[in-house]
Amino acid sequence: MTGNGRASGDTEALREEIRRTRVELSETMEALAAKADVKKRLRSSAEQAKERMREQATAAAARVRGRARPRGERVHGSPVPFTALAAGAVAAAVVLMIVRGRRR
Numbered sequence: 001m002t003g004n005g006r007a008s009g010d011t012e013a014l015r016e017e018i019r020r021t022r023v024e025l026s027e028t029m030e031a032l033a034a035k036a037d038v039k040k041r042l043r044s045s046a047e048q049a050k051e052r053m054r055e056q057a058t059a060a061a062a063r064v065r066g067r068a069r070p071r072g073e074r075v076h077g078s079p080v081p082f083t084a085l086a087a088g089a090v091a092a093a094v095v096l097m098i099v100r101g102r103r104r
Helices: 006-036 038-067 080-103
Strands: none
Touching: 006 038
């Protein structure tokens, strides 16, 4: 140690560096412990998924309510559902005819 005061300054700098290192090490250990807690992480993921599903259900219900028609209002739908149903019936009939033809 010299008489010019450098030693005490260096000691304080070292102490401050040790304190910072301890804080960083503590934060790192907490992060590692959180990652190692699988049950807690799974519960957290499940809670987040539940919340997303609630939000989606609420949004879907709002959309459905927005599309609802007042009582007595006549529904004028497009012919697409009927056409799809008819095409499905024709396809089913063709399949039945082919299956029955192979059995004979």
